[in-house]
Amino acid sequence: MEIIVPKDRLAKALNIVSRITVSLKSAFPMLNNVLLRAEDGKLSMTATDMEMATVCNIGAKVVKKGVITAPAKLLAEMVANLSKDEEVKIVVKDGKLTVSAGKDRAVINGAAADDYPELPVIDEEKAVKLQIGVDGLKRALGSVMIASSNDTTRPALTGVYFNTFEGSLYLAATDGYRLAEMKFVDKVESEVFAIVPTSSLSEVLRSMNDEIEEVEILIDEAQVRFRMGEMEFMSKLIGGSFPDYRQLIPKKTDTNMVLERAECVRVTKLAAVFAREMGGSIVCEADKEKGVLVIGSVASEFGENNSEIVTKIDNGGKVTLNSRFLLDALNVVEEERIRFGFSGKLSPVVIKNEKNENYIQIIMPLKS
Amino acid sequence: MEIIVPKDRLAKALNIVSRITVSLKSAFPMLNNVLLRAEDGKLSMTATDMEMATVCNIGAKVVKKGVITAPAKLLAEMVANLSKDEEVKIVVKDGKLTVSAGKDRAVINGAAADDYPELPVIDEEKAVKLQIGVDGLKRALGSVMIASSNDTTRPALTGVYFNTFEGSLYLAATDGYRLAEMKFVDKVESEVFAIVPTSSLSEVLRSMNDEIEEVEILIDEAQVRFRMGEMEFMSKLIGGSFPDYRQLIPKKTDTNMVLERAECVRVTKLAAVFAREMGGSIVCEADKEKGVLVIGSVASEFGENNSEIVTKIDNGGKVTLNSRFLLDALNVVEEERIRFGFSGKLSPVVIKNEKNENYIQIIMPLKS
Numbered sequence: 001m002e003i004i005v006p007k008d009r010l011a012k013a014l015n016i017v018s019r020i021t022v023s024l025k026s027a028f029p030m031l032n033n034v035l036l037r038a039e040d041g042k043l044s045m046t047a048t049d050m051e052m053a054t055v056c057n058i059g060a061k062v063v064k065k066g067v068i069t070a071p072a073k074l075l076a077e078m079v080a081n082l083s084k085d086e087e088v089k090i091v092v093k094d095g096k097l098t099v100s101a102g103k104d105r106a107v108i109n110g111a112a113a114d115d116y117p118e119l120p121v122i123d124e125e126k127a128v129k130l131q132i133g134v135d136g137l138k139r140a141l142g143s144v145m146i147a148s149s150n151d152t153t154r155p156a157l158t159g160v161y162f163n164t165f166e167g168s169l170y171l172a173a174t175d176g177y178r179l180a181e182m183k184f185v186d187k188v189e190s191e192v193f194a195i196v197p198t199s200s201l202s203e204v205l206r207s208m209n210d211e212i213e214e215v216e217i218l219i220d221e222a223q224v225r226f227r228m229g230e231m232e233f234m235s236k237l238i239g240g241s242f243p244d245y246r247q248l249i250p251k252k253t254d255t256n257m258v259l260e261r262a263e264c265v266r267v268t269k270l271a272a273v274f275a276r277e278m279g280g281s282i283v284c285e286a287d288k289e290k291g292v293l294v295i296g297s298v299a300s301e302f303g304e305n306n307s308e309i310v311t312k313i314d315n316g317g318k319v320t321l322n323s324r325f326l327l328d329a330l331n332v333v334e335e336e337r338i339r340f341g342f343s344g345k346l347s348p349v350v351i352k353n354e355k356n357e358n359y360i361q362i363i364m365p366l367k368s
Numbered sequence: 369m370e371i372i373v374p375k376d377r378l379a380k381a382l383n384i385v386s387r388i389t390v391s392l393k394s395a396f397p398m399l400n401n402v403l404l405r406a407e408d409g410k411l412s413m414t415a416t417d418m419e420m421a422t423v424c425n426i427g428a429k430v431v432k433k434g435v436i437t438a439p440a441k442l443l444a445e446m447v448a449n450l451s452k453d454e455e456v457k458i459v460v461k462d463g464k465l466t467v468s469a470g471k472d473r474a475v476i477n478g479a480a481a482d483d484y485p486e487l488p489v490i491d492e493e494k495a496v497k498l499q500i501g502v503d504g505l506k507r508a509l510g511s512v513m514i515a516s517s518n519d520t521t522r523p524a525l526t527g528v529y530f531n532t533f534e535g536s537l538y539l540a541a542t543d544g545y546r547l548a549e550m551k552f553v554d555k556v557e558s559e560v561f562a563i564v565p566t567s568s569l570s571e572v573l574r575s576m577n578d579e580i581e582e583v584e585i586l587i588d589e590a591q592v593r594f595r596m597g598e599m600e601f602m603s604k605l606i607g608g609s610f611p612d613y614r615q616l617i618p619k620k621t622d623t624n625m626v627l628e629r630a631e632c633v634r635v636t637k638l639a640a641v642f643a644r645e646m647g648g649s650i651v652c653e654a655d656k657e658k659g660v661l662v663i664g665s666v667a668s669e670f671g672e673n674n675s676e677i678v679t680k681i682d683n684g685g686k687v688t689l690n691s692r693f694l695l696d697a698l699n700v701v702e703e704e705r706i707r708f709g710f711s712g713k714l715s716p717v718v719i720k721n722e723k724n725e726n727y728i729q730i731i732m733p734l735k736s
Contacts, residue, residue: 071670074641074642074670074671077641078638078641078642078673081634081635081637081638081641082638083634096671097671103675103676103677103678104635104638104673104674104675105673105674105675106638106642106671106672106673106674107671107672107673108670108671109669109670109671266449266451267472269449270446270449270450270472270474273442273445273446273449274442274446274474301477302439302442302476302477303442303464303465303474303475303476303477304474304475305446305472305473305474305475306472306473306474307471307472307473308471309471310471
């Protein structure tokens with residue numbers, strides 16, 4: 001193998017693929033490596049942790065075709081520190097990669113590609129295909145992922161549920177204490193019911209850059225593929241069934257108001273300072289006559305607090321919430337004003353944008 | 369006690385003083401607290417961890433004088449989240465602080481000031497006084513502190529040595545493997561030999577802001593005080609004697625060259641990628657005839673590298689260095705071009721600015 005590639009593009013691609021490789025001390029050393037394949041005017045770089053795989057292709061001057069694997073993080077870090085604006089030459093001989101650029105030269109011990117794991121292939125004929133603008137995908141994933149769980153004993157909750165309902169595609173996530181749902185695509189032709197690991201989606205989000213405008217998503221029975229420009233991310237789906245979450249979303253709430261998001265964040269943070277010693281428990285009390293929502297902490301060893309937000313309220317009521325869940329929710333709502341509703345101490349709290357009805361979050365109250 | 373203070377200044381001051389208070393679970397709960405004293409049109413805030421103390425004064429409308437202590441981090445975080453541009457009112461009654469601003473209100477359980485530790489007082493008559501521009505102090509501390517040690521078994525090495533020599537004041541630090549020295553004040557009238565804890569100096573550096581131009585430094589037998597605007601930092605000095613470091617600084621070196629700092633950083637990082645598995649060991653080899661300095665790693669399991677820097681060299685030579693020490697040194701040198709010198713494999717490496725002779729770093733070589 002012998003190729004010449006521009007330094008910047010190589011560095012960018014290696015930075016992305018090397019991220020999912022495992023640490024050097026792993027029991028499967030081959031998973032530390034990136035697979036490099038040079039052919040047809042391009043260099044293709046592949047990495048996998050067996051749950052997901054990343055492939056990046058960049059244009060290359062291929063003097064001699066070939067395939068090899070090399071330690072991904074080492075190679076990525078090395079290339080990142082090569083001279084700016086130089087062309088990088090990679091020559092493979094006897095299992096060693098000689099990488100040179102300007103007055104820099106390195107020899108890296110590679111490993112034959114034969115032992116590199118086979119990546120699963122998506123059957124493009126049978127899979128459901130979606131074409132999404134990058135901005136829309138970023139927004140949707142960012143808004144929904146926050147509600148997913150880290151608890152691996154309930155795998156289905158560690159992912160985002162892509163699901164069709166009445167002809168539209170929804171994304172949903174829940175950790176059992178809160179839930180976020182967004183209507184993602186208005187009309188889809190085929191049914192989809194797939195749980196995509198949140199960890200894989202985080203990787204997809206991290207790899208997006210300004211050069212890409214559209215993402216092609218392909219979902220089959222067992223896996224999903226995101227194709228963005230010259231990059232591809234494949235991930236296994238999570239098996240098992242997602243909770244029937246729609247029945248948990250209240251059709252309406254008794255106490256309803258519109259709040260300034262920024263003010264609500266500030267006041268929640270203030271109460272959270274005092275609530276820390278009480279497991280984060282804060283109280284929201286709506287007074288219809290006075291037209292104020294009072295957010296405060298419960299008295300603890302250190303003290304207590306409350307703040308008033310002036311707003312129009314249809315019915316009085318009181319509910320106790322985890323301050324962190326409320327802050328997480330407020331931080332991903334998009335509009336400057338939000339709808340905040342609840343129905344007494346036991347029913348879920350509902351948070352929405354003031355205008356856009358496509359997104360909803362619910363938070364279960366704490367006992368008080 | 370009853371006072372009214374502007375929110376922004378109060379938040380800033382509390383943020384600074386609360387930093388040195390210890391965590392809430394400490395064995396000396398009083399050290400969690402900030403001492404608040406209201407008198408003569410100002411609010412004075414004091415915190416200490418018994419090694420150092422911080423005092424901040426801000427102008428206040430004092431309706432009723434008084435003194436109290438309250439949990440510092442809780443109070444700081446709370447005030448930070450109050451409404452912008454509001455005046456904050458603090459009223460103390462029966463050991464409770466009622467803090468209010470706009471529509472926010474909190475009650476914090478305070479503790480009587482009687483049990484708060486006495487701060488030591490510097491005898492201004494006997495102490496040595498220095499007046500330093502903020503920029504100069506920042507630069508000097510930043511350049512010297514990097515060489516100080518974290519190893520508390522040799523306390524003298526965990527500080528910066530303020531010392532007079534031939535009528536000038538020098539700052540020096542060493543961890544036994546490297547050393548940094550800067551001529552700090554050209555002419556001083558009294559002798560100073562004081563080891564100031566690096567941790568205290570970090571705190572002083574962190575608290576500097578754009579509003580301050582000059583720092584007054586007062587040093588006596590046992591302590592140092594930095595006064596910057598309305599803030600004061602006091603710190604105990606470290607006892608014991610600092611190594612007689614001047615004899616370690618080579619008068620001259622055999623192999624000498626001038627290098628572009630940025631290029632040297634890049635090439636050292638590149639070698640460090642490969643050197644990681646070899647304890648960070650990198651080799652610098654100067655070739656007088658070719659006029660190149662070659663910086664490279666030693667061959668390891670993963671590979672090896674080398675990069676050439678073209679420069680004028682007076683004598684050939686070779687030395688092995690810890691890449692992290694070299695990077696640390698290069699990162700704090702100020703000029704774009706640096707002087708790099710050494711004398712074979714066993715003598716210290718010397719790094720200086722190309723022009724400014726007031727600063728020197730030395731690094732002991734590794735065995736090779």
